Amino acid sequence: MAEHENSVGESDDWFTPRKYFDAIGLTFDLDPAHPGLGTPYCHVPTRRVFTLGDDGLSQSWDHGLVFLNPPYGPRYGHVPWLRKLITHGNGIGLFRAYTSADWFHEVLLPAPAVLMFPGEKIKFVRPDGSVGKQPGHGNVFIGLGDVACAALLAVPPKIGVCWDRRNARR
Numbered sequence: 001m002a003e004h005e006n007s008v009g010e011s012d013d014w015f016t017p018r019k020y021f022d023a024i025g026l027t028f029d030l031d032p033a034h035p036g037l038g039t040p041y042c043h044v045p046t047r048r049v050f051t052l053g054d055d056g057l058s059q060s061w062d063h064g065l066v067f068l069n070p071p072y073g074p075r076y077g078h079v080p081w082l083r084k085l086i087t088h089g090n091g092i093g094l095f096r097a098y099t100s101a102d103w104f105h106e107v108l109l110p111a112p113a114v115l116m117f118p119g120e121k122i123k124f125v126r127p128d129g130s131v132g133k134q135p136g137h138g139n140v141f142i143g144l145g146d147v148a149c150a151a152l153l154a155v156p157p158k159i160g161v162c163w164d165r166r167n168a169r170r
Helices: 018-024 079-088 102-108 146-153
Strands: 066-068 091-096 113-118 139-144 160-164
Touching: 066 079, 079 091, 079 102, 079 139, 091 146, 113 146, 139 146, 146 160
Parallel strands: 066 091
Antiparallel strands: 091 139, 113 139, 113 160
């Protein structure tokens, strides 16, 4: 199991490094899986948040542009979050790049999205500000909607490489 995946007695709070937000260059209207405004080392540029206590998955996301780094939780625990992001259709999500998983093919690939694969495995930031070890898998940023897709396509190649799936055949 990778270090930042859910494990008994360990926190599953792992923050996205600032360099990705700097490269994407957007301010989001909502982060539905946020640790809470004012949390040190969490650098999501967002106007509104839902925390664990708010149960962001059950809330309405009709707040514009969304950023989502969902709880990793148990196996397939991220899939309802991915489905909701795709249904919302306006934002960027950060998920595992399990390209051989059934959910990747059945849920993600049919979506009209831009997928940005970082050029390195993301070393997530712990709540205490320390940087985690290199995880055992890669990640993918998923852009949905014109603004999010354009932002990912404008990210420098040294940060990540994009695959525009909006007009792809299945």
